[in-house]
Amino acid sequence: MATAELRQNDGTIAITFSNGATGAFPFIWLKDNDPAGFHPQTQERVTDLTAIDLDVKASAVEADDSTLTISWDGEDTKTVYQLDWLAAHVPGQYAADPAKTGFKHWRTDLGADGIPRANAKEVLESDAALKEWLKQTQIFGYSIVEGLDDNTEAGMDVARRIGFLRETNFGVTFEVQSKPNPNNLAYTPIALPLHTDLTNQELPPGFQFLHCLANEAVGGGSLFCDGYAIAEDLQKEDPEAFELLSTVSVPFRFHDGEVDIRARKKVINLDEDGTIIEICFNAHLADIFDLEPTLMTRYYRAYRKYMAMTRSKDYVVTLKLKGGEMVVFDNRRVLHGRDAFDPNTGFRHLHGCYVDRGEFESRLRVLSR
Amino acid sequence: MATAELRQNDGTIAITFSNGATGAFPFIWLKDNDPAGFHPQTQERVTDLTAIDLDVKASAVEADDSTLTISWDGEDTKTVYQLDWLAAHVPGQYAADPAKTGFKHWRTDLGADGIPRANAKEVLESDAALKEWLKQTQIFGYSIVEGLDDNTEAGMDVARRIGFLRETNFGVTFEVQSKPNPNNLAYTPIALPLHTDLTNQELPPGFQFLHCLANEAVGGGSLFCDGYAIAEDLQKEDPEAFELLSTVSVPFRFHDGEVDIRARKKVINLDEDGTIIEICFNAHLADIFDLEPTLMTRYYRAYRKYMAMTRSKDYVVTLKLKGGEMVVFDNRRVLHGRDAFDPNTGFRHLHGCYVDRGEFESRLRVLSR
Numbered sequence A, B: 001m002a003t004a005e006l007r008q009n010d011g012t013i014a015i016t017f018s019n020g021a022t023g024a025f026p027f028i029w030l031k032d033n034d035p036a037g038f039h040p041q042t043q044e045r046v047t048d049l050t051a052i053d054l055d056v057k058a059s060a061v062e063a064d065d066s067t068l069t070i071s072w073d074g075e076d077t078k079t080v081y082q083l084d085w086l087a088a089h090v091p092g093q094y095a096a097d098p099a100k101t102g103f104k105h106w107r108t109d110l111g112a113d114g115i116p117r118a119n120a121k122e123v124l125e126s127d128a129a130l131k132e133w134l135k136q137t138q139i140f141g142y143s144i145v146e147g148l149d150d151n152t153e154a155g156m157d158v159a160r161r162i163g164f165l166r167e168t169n170f171g172v173t174f175e176v177q178s179k180p181n182p183n184n185l186a187y188t189p190i191a192l193p194l195h196t197d198l199t200n201q202e203l204p205p206g207f208q209f210l211h212c213l214a215n216e217a218v219g220g221g222s223l224f225c226d227g228y229a230i231a232e233d234l235q236k237e238d239p240e241a242f243e244l245l246s247t248v249s250v251p252f253r254f255h256d257g258e259v260d261i262r263a264r265k266k267v268i269n270l271d272e273d274g275t276i277i278e279i280c281f282n283a284h285l286a287d288i289f290d291l292e293p294t295l296m297t298r299y300y301r302a303y304r305k306y307m308a309m310t311r312s313k314d315y316v317v318t319l320k321l322k323g324g325e326m327v328v329f330d331n332r333r334v335l336h337g338r339d340a341f342d343p344n345t346g347f348r349h350l351h352g353c354y355v356d357r358g359e360f361e362s363r364l365r366v367l368s369r
Helices: A026-034 A083-088 A119-123 A128-138 A152-160 A226-236 A241-249 A293-310 A357-367 B027-032 B083-088 B121-125 B127-142 B152-160 B227-238 B239-247 B293-310 B357-367
Strands: A003-007 A012-016 A022-026 A057-061 A065-071 A078-082 A116-120 A142-146 A175-176 A191-196 A207-215 A222-226 A250-255 A260-265 A268-270 A278-279 A317-319 A326-330 A334-338 A348-355 B003-007 B010-018 B022-026 B058-063 B067-072 B078-082 B117-119 B142-146 B172-175 B192-195 B207-215 B222-225 B250-255 B258-264 B269-271 B276-279 B317-319 B326-330 B334-338 B348-355
Touching: A003 A057, A012 A026, A012 A065, A022 A026, A022 A083, A022 A260, A022 B293, A026 A078, A026 A317, A026 B293, A065 A083, A065 A226, A078 A083, A116 A119, A116 A128, A119 A128, A119 A142, A119 A152, A119 A222, A128 A142, A128 A326, A128 A357, A128 B239, A152 A175, A152 A207, A191 A222, A191 A293, A222 A226, A222 A326, A226 A241, A226 A278, A226 A293, A226 B348, A241 A268, A241 A293, A250 B121, A260 B357, A293 B022, A348 B222, A357 B258, B010 B027, B010 B067, B022 B027, B022 B083, B027 B078, B078 B083, B117 B121, B117 B127, B121 B127, B121 B142, B127 B142, B127 B239, B127 B326, B127 B357, B152 B172, B152 B207, B152 B326, B152 B348, B192 B222, B192 B293, B222 B227, B222 B326, B227 B239, B227 B276, B227 B293, B239 B269, B239 B293, B326 B334
Parallel strands: A116 A142, B117 B142
Antiparallel strands: A003 A012, A012 A022, A057 A065, A065 A078, A142 A326, A175 A348, A191 A334, A207 A326, A207 A348, A222 A317, A222 A334, A250 A260, A268 A278, B003 B010, B010 B022, B058 B067, B067 B078, B142 B326, B172 B348, B192 B334, B207 B326, B207 B348, B222 B317, B222 B334, B250 B258, B269 B276
């Protein structure tokens, strides 16, 4: 049995729910969230807040087993709220979100054997397998899907189980292979140090999918490291470097004959609670740094330190992808790279695409209904 | 004639350019930006910063009319930089960017007559007309394109002159008309108070294109206001409200049978220099606010004040779009809405799409080459 107490002094209703949990609910918030104020079909909010007095006052409140009923000062109609709904929306607490799986940071000792694996046919056919694969991919930041058909659509079909593909200036999908007149280092056979893709975009792509169709050349191993784990360790080992990388933005740029796309980004991005939510690290796309000279020298020290950590044997995991395998990773967390390969010794061909975090998280929520 | 001075004490080279401008260039920055350190075809940076000593020292420097030549401590090879390039990249100064046109904030007194107009045929056929239209659209945050053909592709073709269309859960393009079983209030005939679209996305769409194919119903006028102008005025009139709206994020959400897309956003977003760069305001998509009770009450006051300003006669401009016209606006700056319309009195049909700021700015840069 819940109890509710009217507190005119701070303009809230204090509720103690039957399980002992408590919450203070401001009058204005209760008015704004009148259950009648949502469109019955679209579920969007249609309450007009400007028609509500900021100083609106409740005059009486009554709780029973499942509902809370409020009388309002100077109004005849009462408003009824479900207690379950109120308990799920206690002010000051984030609502539950099935897309928030948490993260398990990893370092080299997790090893290539620790990477989650899923079977393409199962992910394509079973929602339960899809959900489990998405959860593991988000927790670790990367995974491998095995058993793909030998055509360029096979990996993309798996990605589309999540949502539509994120288009970029490189197209909706892209071929990673050595090409004449490359406009991007990925399209050469040279080694690629660890990086995140498209840091020159305001929103770099979320999850990346690289379906390996052939990997017969000598070299061409794939390298990964967990940018969150590195940032976490940096914060402990070198707080000044962490502070600089998480507060100072630097310019990134990609330009070719068709586009000139620029963005300023911080290498380490935190949310309002100080949690690491994004890594933007790409030495190829780093534009000419434009910081004040004294800050510049300090920044270079911090930036170079993070860079060195991305290549350290403590953090890097090496995989040699096989034909029929697809590596999937959160491009805004897990850095990727490759060893140089010799295109004269065999064919190396990856087919890639991106799906943004928004679609990824949405799919996890819908699958959790 | 430029002059250059070696300053071992702070590790920079101080240059006075022939026009009198000056700059201090840190040794480590000069090494990192060795002209040989960029891939000749992709123009991407290939210098390996970890191979450069953080304490690298220049031992001699020499300037002539067009170049700066540096000798490095303990190295035989010298590095030659173009003085023009150095002048364009003075540390502490942002490099020139042709996409930064500046903004002209507007209020009701600018009136519907002040909106920039362009002709569809000219924008489709002339790069100069395209560039001028993009500049004006960015400066004012909105514009009208006239003379479109009477088919749903006509407006989209104009948008594609800029770049590819931004896909969302509503598709690559969308129809704004009254529909049975709507999943979005836009697809009903009810009034839509002023808002920005898809604030529930991590990156709400940049520029929006609404091609009017028919607007024969009674009602259905289009409303616009400049969210930057309102934020600017709020900052002067009510600094506490501005502070709350620019530092506290609130949850947004859209969910239907297919998706459940959520993001936390601030209503007013500033860059590191305190400049307003984005407005996220959408009462329909506002999720249940989850702030601490005392902050909640203060926040509601600020939020409701901004909301009231978006509807004030000081800020709102009303247009009745005609068939063959397309309104284009920066969805992250200019709020849009509409009067209710009566679907029994005539047909109202808008065809819409989005192009993100990244593509928009890239096109301005490429057209400025």
